[in-house]
Amino acid sequence: xxxxxxxxxxxxxxxxxxxxxxxxxxxxxxxxxxxxxxxxxxxxxxxxxxxxxxxxxxxxxxxxxxxxxxxxxxxxxxxxxxxxxxxxxxxxxxxxxxxxxxxxxxxxxxxxxxxxxxxxxxxxxxxxxxxxxxxxxxxxxxxxxxxxxxxxxxxxxxxxxxxxxxxxxxxxxxxxxxxxxxxxxxxxxxxxxxxxxxxxxxxxxxxxxxxxxxxxxxxxxxxxxxxxxxxxxxxxxxxxxxxxxxxxxxxxxxxxxxxxxxxxxxxxxxxxxxxxxxxxxxxxxxxxxxxxxxxxxxxxxxxxxxxxxxxxxxxxxxxxxxxxxxxxxxxxxxxxxxxxxxxxxxxxxxxxxxxxxxxxxxxxxxxxxxxxxxxxxxxxxxxxxxxxxxxxxxxxxxxxxxxxxxxxxxxxxxxxxxxxxxxxxxxxxxxxxxxxxxxxxxxxxxxxxxxxxxxxxxxxxxxxxxxxxxxxxxxxxxxxxxxxxxxxxxxxxxxxxxxxxxxxxxxxxxxxxxxxxxxxxxxxxxxxxxxxxxxxxxxxxxxxxxxxxxxxxxxxxxxxxxxxxxxxxxxxxxxxxxxxxxxxxxxxxxxxxxxxxxxxxxxxxxxxxxxx
Numbered sequence: 001x002x003x004x005x006x007x008x009x010x011x012x013x014x015x016x017x018x019x020x021x022x023x024x025x026x027x028x029x030x031x032x033x034x035x036x037x038x039x040x041x042x043x044x045x046x047x048x049x050x051x052x053x054x055x056x057x058x059x060x061x062x063x064x065x066x067x068x069x070x071x072x073x074x075x076x077x078x079x080x081x082x083x084x085x086x087x088x089x090x091x092x093x094x095x096x097x098x099x100x101x102x103x104x105x106x107x108x109x110x111x112x113x114x115x116x117x118x119x120x121x122x123x124x125x126x127x128x129x130x131x132x133x134x135x136x137x138x139x140x141x142x143x144x145x146x147x148x149x150x151x152x153x154x155x156x157x158x159x160x161x162x163x164x165x166x167x168x169x170x171x172x173x174x175x176x177x178x179x180x181x182x183x184x185x186x187x188x189x190x191x192x193x194x195x196x197x198x199x200x201x202x203x204x205x206x207x208x209x210x211x212x213x214x215x216x217x218x219x220x221x222x223x224x225x226x227x228x229x230x231x232x233x234x235x236x237x238x239x240x241x242x243x244x245x246x247x248x249x250x251x252x253x254x255x256x257x258x259x260x261x262x263x264x265x266x267x268x269x270x271x272x273x274x275x276x277x278x279x280x281x282x283x284x285x286x287x288x289x290x291x292x293x294x295x296x297x298x299x300x301x302x303x304x305x306x307x308x309x310x311x312x313x314x315x316x317x318x319x320x321x322x323x324x325x326x327x328x329x330x331x332x333x334x335x336x337x338x339x340x341x342x343x344x345x346x347x348x349x350x351x352x353x354x355x356x357x358x359x360x361x362x363x364x365x366x367x368x369x370x371x372x373x374x375x376x377x378x379x380x381x382x383x384x385x386x387x388x389x390x391x392x393x394x395x396x397x398x399x400x401x402x403x404x405x406x407x408x409x410x411x412x413x414x415x416x417x418x419x420x421x422x423x424x425x426x427x428x429x430x431x432x433x434x435x436x437x438x439x440x441x442x443x444x445x446x447x448x449x450x451x452x453x454x455x456x457x458x459x460x461x462x463x464x465x466x467x468x469x470x471x472x473x474x475x476x477x478x479x480x481x482x483x484x485x486x487x488x489x490x491x492x493x494x495x496x497x498x499x500x501x502x503x504x505x506x507x508x509x510x511x512x513x514x515x516x517x518x519x520x521x522x523x524x525x526x527x528x529x530x531x532x533x534x535x536x537x538x539x540x541x542x543x544x545x546x547x548x549x550x551x552x553x554x555x556x557x558x559x560x561x562x563x564x565x566x567x568x569x570x571x572x573x574x575x576x577x578x579x580x581x582x583x584x585x586x587x588x589x590x591x592x593x594x595x596x597x598x599x600x601x602x603x604x605x606x607x608x609x610x611x612x
Contacts, residue, residue, distance in 0.1 A: 002392070003107040004376040006083040006357055006456060009124070011080060011105075012073035013462040021497035022048075023056065024075045030060040031070070038217055043496045043505065047224065049231040052216060053142025054168035054373040057132055060520040072464070077128035083122035086129070087111060089136035089327050094333045096143075096293055097283065098116045101340055101437070106446065112448035115263050118455060120319040128322050134166035135177060135323040138140050139302050142181035146191055147294045153201055160205035164403065172237050172279035173323070183305055186300035234328055238537055241313040251316040256307055259318045260325075269332075269445040272408040276331025277303075283334065296334075336440050343436035348429075372426045380421030383436065391441065411442065463498040463579055465599040466585075470502050470526060477588050482525035489510045489530035489581040499526060520572055524587035534582040538571060 016024055026039035028047050030569060033040075039056050041048035058078055059068075068074035079113035087107045138159050144156035150448045159181070166174030185191030187572030220228045223582030240249075264270035283296035310316070357578045390411050391397050397407040408414060423431040460549035474480065486495075486513065496505055503525070508515070519525050572586035585593045 003087050006111070006453060006599035007117075007122070008077075008086055008457075009456040012071060013154075013457070013459045013461070014123075015464045016072060016075070016125065016494055016497060017125050018120065018492060018494070019492035021076070021125075022507055023125050024072075025493075025497050026056050027060045027063070027075065030056055031063060036060070037216065038223065043500075043507075044491050049220065049224065049228055050170040050236045051127070051171055051232075053394075054165065055127055058130075058529065061124065075125040076123065079122045079125060080135045082129040083116075086133040086136040086326070089133070089140050090330060092328050093136070093140055093143075093295075093299070094325075094337070096140075097292055097299070097330065098334050098337045099341070102330075102333040104333070105336040105440075106326075106330045108444060108449070109269065109332045110274075112269065112445040112452060113153055113264070113325065113329070114448065114452055114455070115318065116322050116325070117452065120310040121315075121322070126319075128319055130169045131166055131173060131323045132326070134162045134169070135173065135302075136326055137299065138162035138166070138177045139180055142177075143184065143298045146181065146194055147291050147298075153205075156202050156205045156337070157208075160209040164209050165299075168211055168216070168226070171232065173320075174215075176309065176324070179309075180298070181303060183301045184294070187297055187301070188294050190290065212552070214297070226292050242315075249315040249317055255316045256311055256318070256321045263318070265328045272332040272335075273328040275335045276328050276333070278331075279325065279335035279338065281329040285564045298411065299330055303327040305412045336444070339443075340436045340440040343439055343446075344432055347432045347435055376421045376425035377427070380418040380425060380427075383414040383418030383421065387411050387438070388419060390414065391446045392400060392449050393453065394447075411438075460599070462575065462596045462599040463494055465497045466575075466592060467501050467582060469595050470585075470589055473588050473592065474502070478514045479588065482523065483558035484526045484528065485515075485519040487516060487527055488528040488533050489528055490527060491581055495528060495581075499528075502526065520586045524572075524589060525584070526589060527584040529582055529584070531576065531580050534574065534584075574611045 022042050029040040030036055037053070039048040039053050040046065041050075044058045055078075059075060062078060063070045063074055064067045068077050087110060090110055091100075091103035091107045093446075094100075094106040110116070116128070116132070116490045120126055120128065122132065128310040132540060141155040141158040145153075145159070159177075163174055163177055166177055185195050208295050260273075261270065266274050277300075280300050284293055284300055287296065291330070303324050307321060310320055343502070386396060386408060389406055395407065395409040398405050418430050419438075422434070474482065483503030484499040484505050486505065486507040499505060516527070519527050572584050573590045574582045574584045575593050575596045576582050577596075583596070585591075585596075
């Protein structure tokens with residue numbers, strides 16, 4: 001509940017951004033055209049050949065069956081489910097290494113690493129939730145089969161299924177999965193012996209996995225020939241790995257390690273991951289249990305080998321490393337569980353030697369069977385729940401009609417009350433464990449959890465509100481699909497994804513004044529332009545705009561004296577959607593500007609700019 005439930009909070013609060021708009025467009029086109037084998041891409045509606053379509057099939061299939069709604073929330077729901085399953089596998093991994101407590105700590109640490117949630121992550125319709133589940137599940141089942149001689153063949157079938165999931169979602173990104181599994185087996189004598197003696201059992205699962213993967217690739221090869229492989233392999237694998245499709249993706253070899261160092265410092269959880277690596281290293285070399293030692297080596301290889309291999313290429317994006325970060329959280333969970341067990345043992349020995357123990361033992365027998373014992377147990381439970389809630393939320397308050405009756409911002413105070421009440425209620429062993437758990441939990445990234453919950457409550461959907469409002473205007477006024485006219489501005493995929501629902505999305509190479517006047521006055525439609533062009537045409541910005549590049553050639557025909565002739569009725573209401581883009585709402589669409597201006601997060605409103 002603590003780790004998985006937050007993934008589903010306000011999934012539709014933010015409108016789609018960057019790549020997820022491309023993927024959602026592909027899902028929309030599958031449902032519109034019925035062509036499930038060749039999804040389409042933004043903005044030219046050409047075949048999307050960059051990646052296999054399994055993720056699109058999953059989302060579109062659930063929508064087709066009516067399981068999830070056809071909206072932004074529905075687009076993202078499968079990712080939340082997949083990542084929740086990945087967290088459960090992280091928990092299982094921690095259980096196998098140490099204890100259930102290690103699994104809970106590991107899942108918590110991974111959840112509070114916020115880039116995975118919010119930066120091209122699992123809170124959007126991206127590929128990362130699918131890939132994280134494939135690696136967490138695949139590595140877990142590979143370890144179970146390789147390190148446990150009594151493990152059945154179902155772990156091999158599960159590994160094949162997770163490889164299929166990863167390969168049909170993100171193509172060659174799945175190849176690190178067998179590399180990790182084989183490397184983990186190769187570093188131990190038992191693993192090498194297991195591989196030599198039992199490799200034949202893997203033949204059937206491997207053949208079935210290949211047979212499941214092959215049909216789509218054969219179909220696309222017949223359909224598009226060499227162009228399919230040029231796009232899929234040369235452009236989006238070789239070019240990305242050896243140079244880059246975008247200059248902003250070029251980074252030095254150490255980028256993934258330095259970026260991880262910077263990202264983990266955001267919520268003060270850097271030291272947890274460092275301790276996690278140390279804990280895995282200690283287990284991998286010093287543990288007396290052979291299986292735990294081998295499993296710790298598997299976790300270390302899961303992180304370091306793929307991270308080094310993807311560092312060889314020149315094109316790097318931090319979210320490429322997401323599938324290889326769970327072992328760091330698992331190591332942190334192992335360290336936390338070890339500290340908790342040490343504290344439990346120490347507290348048990350210390351409390352047994354104090355005079356307080358004799359005082360309690362002399363009365364607990366009578367208290368346990370009395371109303372007082374029940375009351376102490378109930379009060380202790382309430383106090384501990386309050387301590388946990390305060391740790392996760394930052395503060396807990398109770399108020400009615402604006403009158404505050406109770407507020408608590410301390411974790412220690414209710415924890416001590418709860419521990420004391422249970423101790424004298426005859427629950428000494430539970431008190432010791434809860435005391436250790438409380439002390440260790442204070443070292444977890446609780447602040448990061450509170451920040452995460454706060455970010456989950458954000459609402460930011462100006463393009464979605466603009467689309468819905470404009471569609472309602474078109475329906476009420478019977479205007480028909482007027483479309484959108486993009487004059488200028490550095491817009492990305494979400495502008496096309498949302499606003500193309502209004503009709504044709506036009507972006508001519510050169511904008512003439514007559515065409516602009518037509519879109520504003522004669523045949524009104526939404527107009528997208530840069531802040532510079534808006535200011536150049538006479539728009540009044542609420543803050544100083546960037547320096548207008550009048551000589552950019554965007555609208556060379558428009559002079560200062562001719563602006564009134566170009567737009568005889570002046571500029572319509574507009575909204576500053578970002579630092580460099582303004583959307584104009586002419587004629588009947590003018591009422592939408594006010595709605596869009598209030599569609600941003602509570603800490604920021606979009607500017608409703610007015611013309612001079």
